[in-house]
Amino acid sequence: PLKYYLTPGHSPGHVVYYHKIDRTLLTGDLFITSKKDLHPPIRRFSVDINENIDSGSIIDQIKPTLICSSHGEEILYNEELYKNYVVRYRD
Numbered sequence: 001p002l003k004y005y006l007t008p009g010h011s012p013g014h015v016v017y018y019h020k021i022d023r024t025l026l027t028g029d030l031f032i033t034s035k036k037d038l039h040p041p042i043r044r045f046s047v048d049i050n051e052n053i054d055s056g057s058i059i060d061q062i063k064p065t066l067i068c069s070s071h072g073e074e075i076l077y078n079e080e081l082y083k084n085y086v087v088r089y090r091d
Contacts, residue, residue, distance in 0.1 A: 002026075005062075009052025010041045018062055025064035025077075030056060031085075033072030038085040041071070053090050056082055 002017040010029045017026040030052065032039040038056065043049050059067060060082050067075045075081070 005058050007055035009048050009055045010046045023065035025067050027069045031069045033069040033075045035073050040089050050091055
C-alpha cells in the first residue's frame with residue numbers, strides 16, 4: 001500500500017514513500033528533521049542541493065499527517081513547514 005514519488009537532488013533516483021492509510025510519508029534522505037523543522041541533507045553528500053530542496057515540495061502536494069525521515073525525528077506536517085524550509089535553505 002505504499003506509493004512512491006521521485007524526489008531527486010540528494011541522489012538522482014531518490015524516492016519517498018507515502019502510506020495513504022496512515023497518512024505517513026517516509027522521506028529517506030530528503031530531509032533531516034527535528035521535532036519542529038526540516039533541514040536539508042549534508043551538501044557534500046548531495047548531487048544537487050537546490051533540486052533536493054525543490055523536491056521537498058512533495059509534502060505540500062501530499063499533505064501527510066506524519067513525516068518520517070531516515071535522519072532525525074518524526075515531525076507533524078503543517079502548511080508553513082516547507083515554506084520556512086525554502087526561505088532558510090534555498091540558494
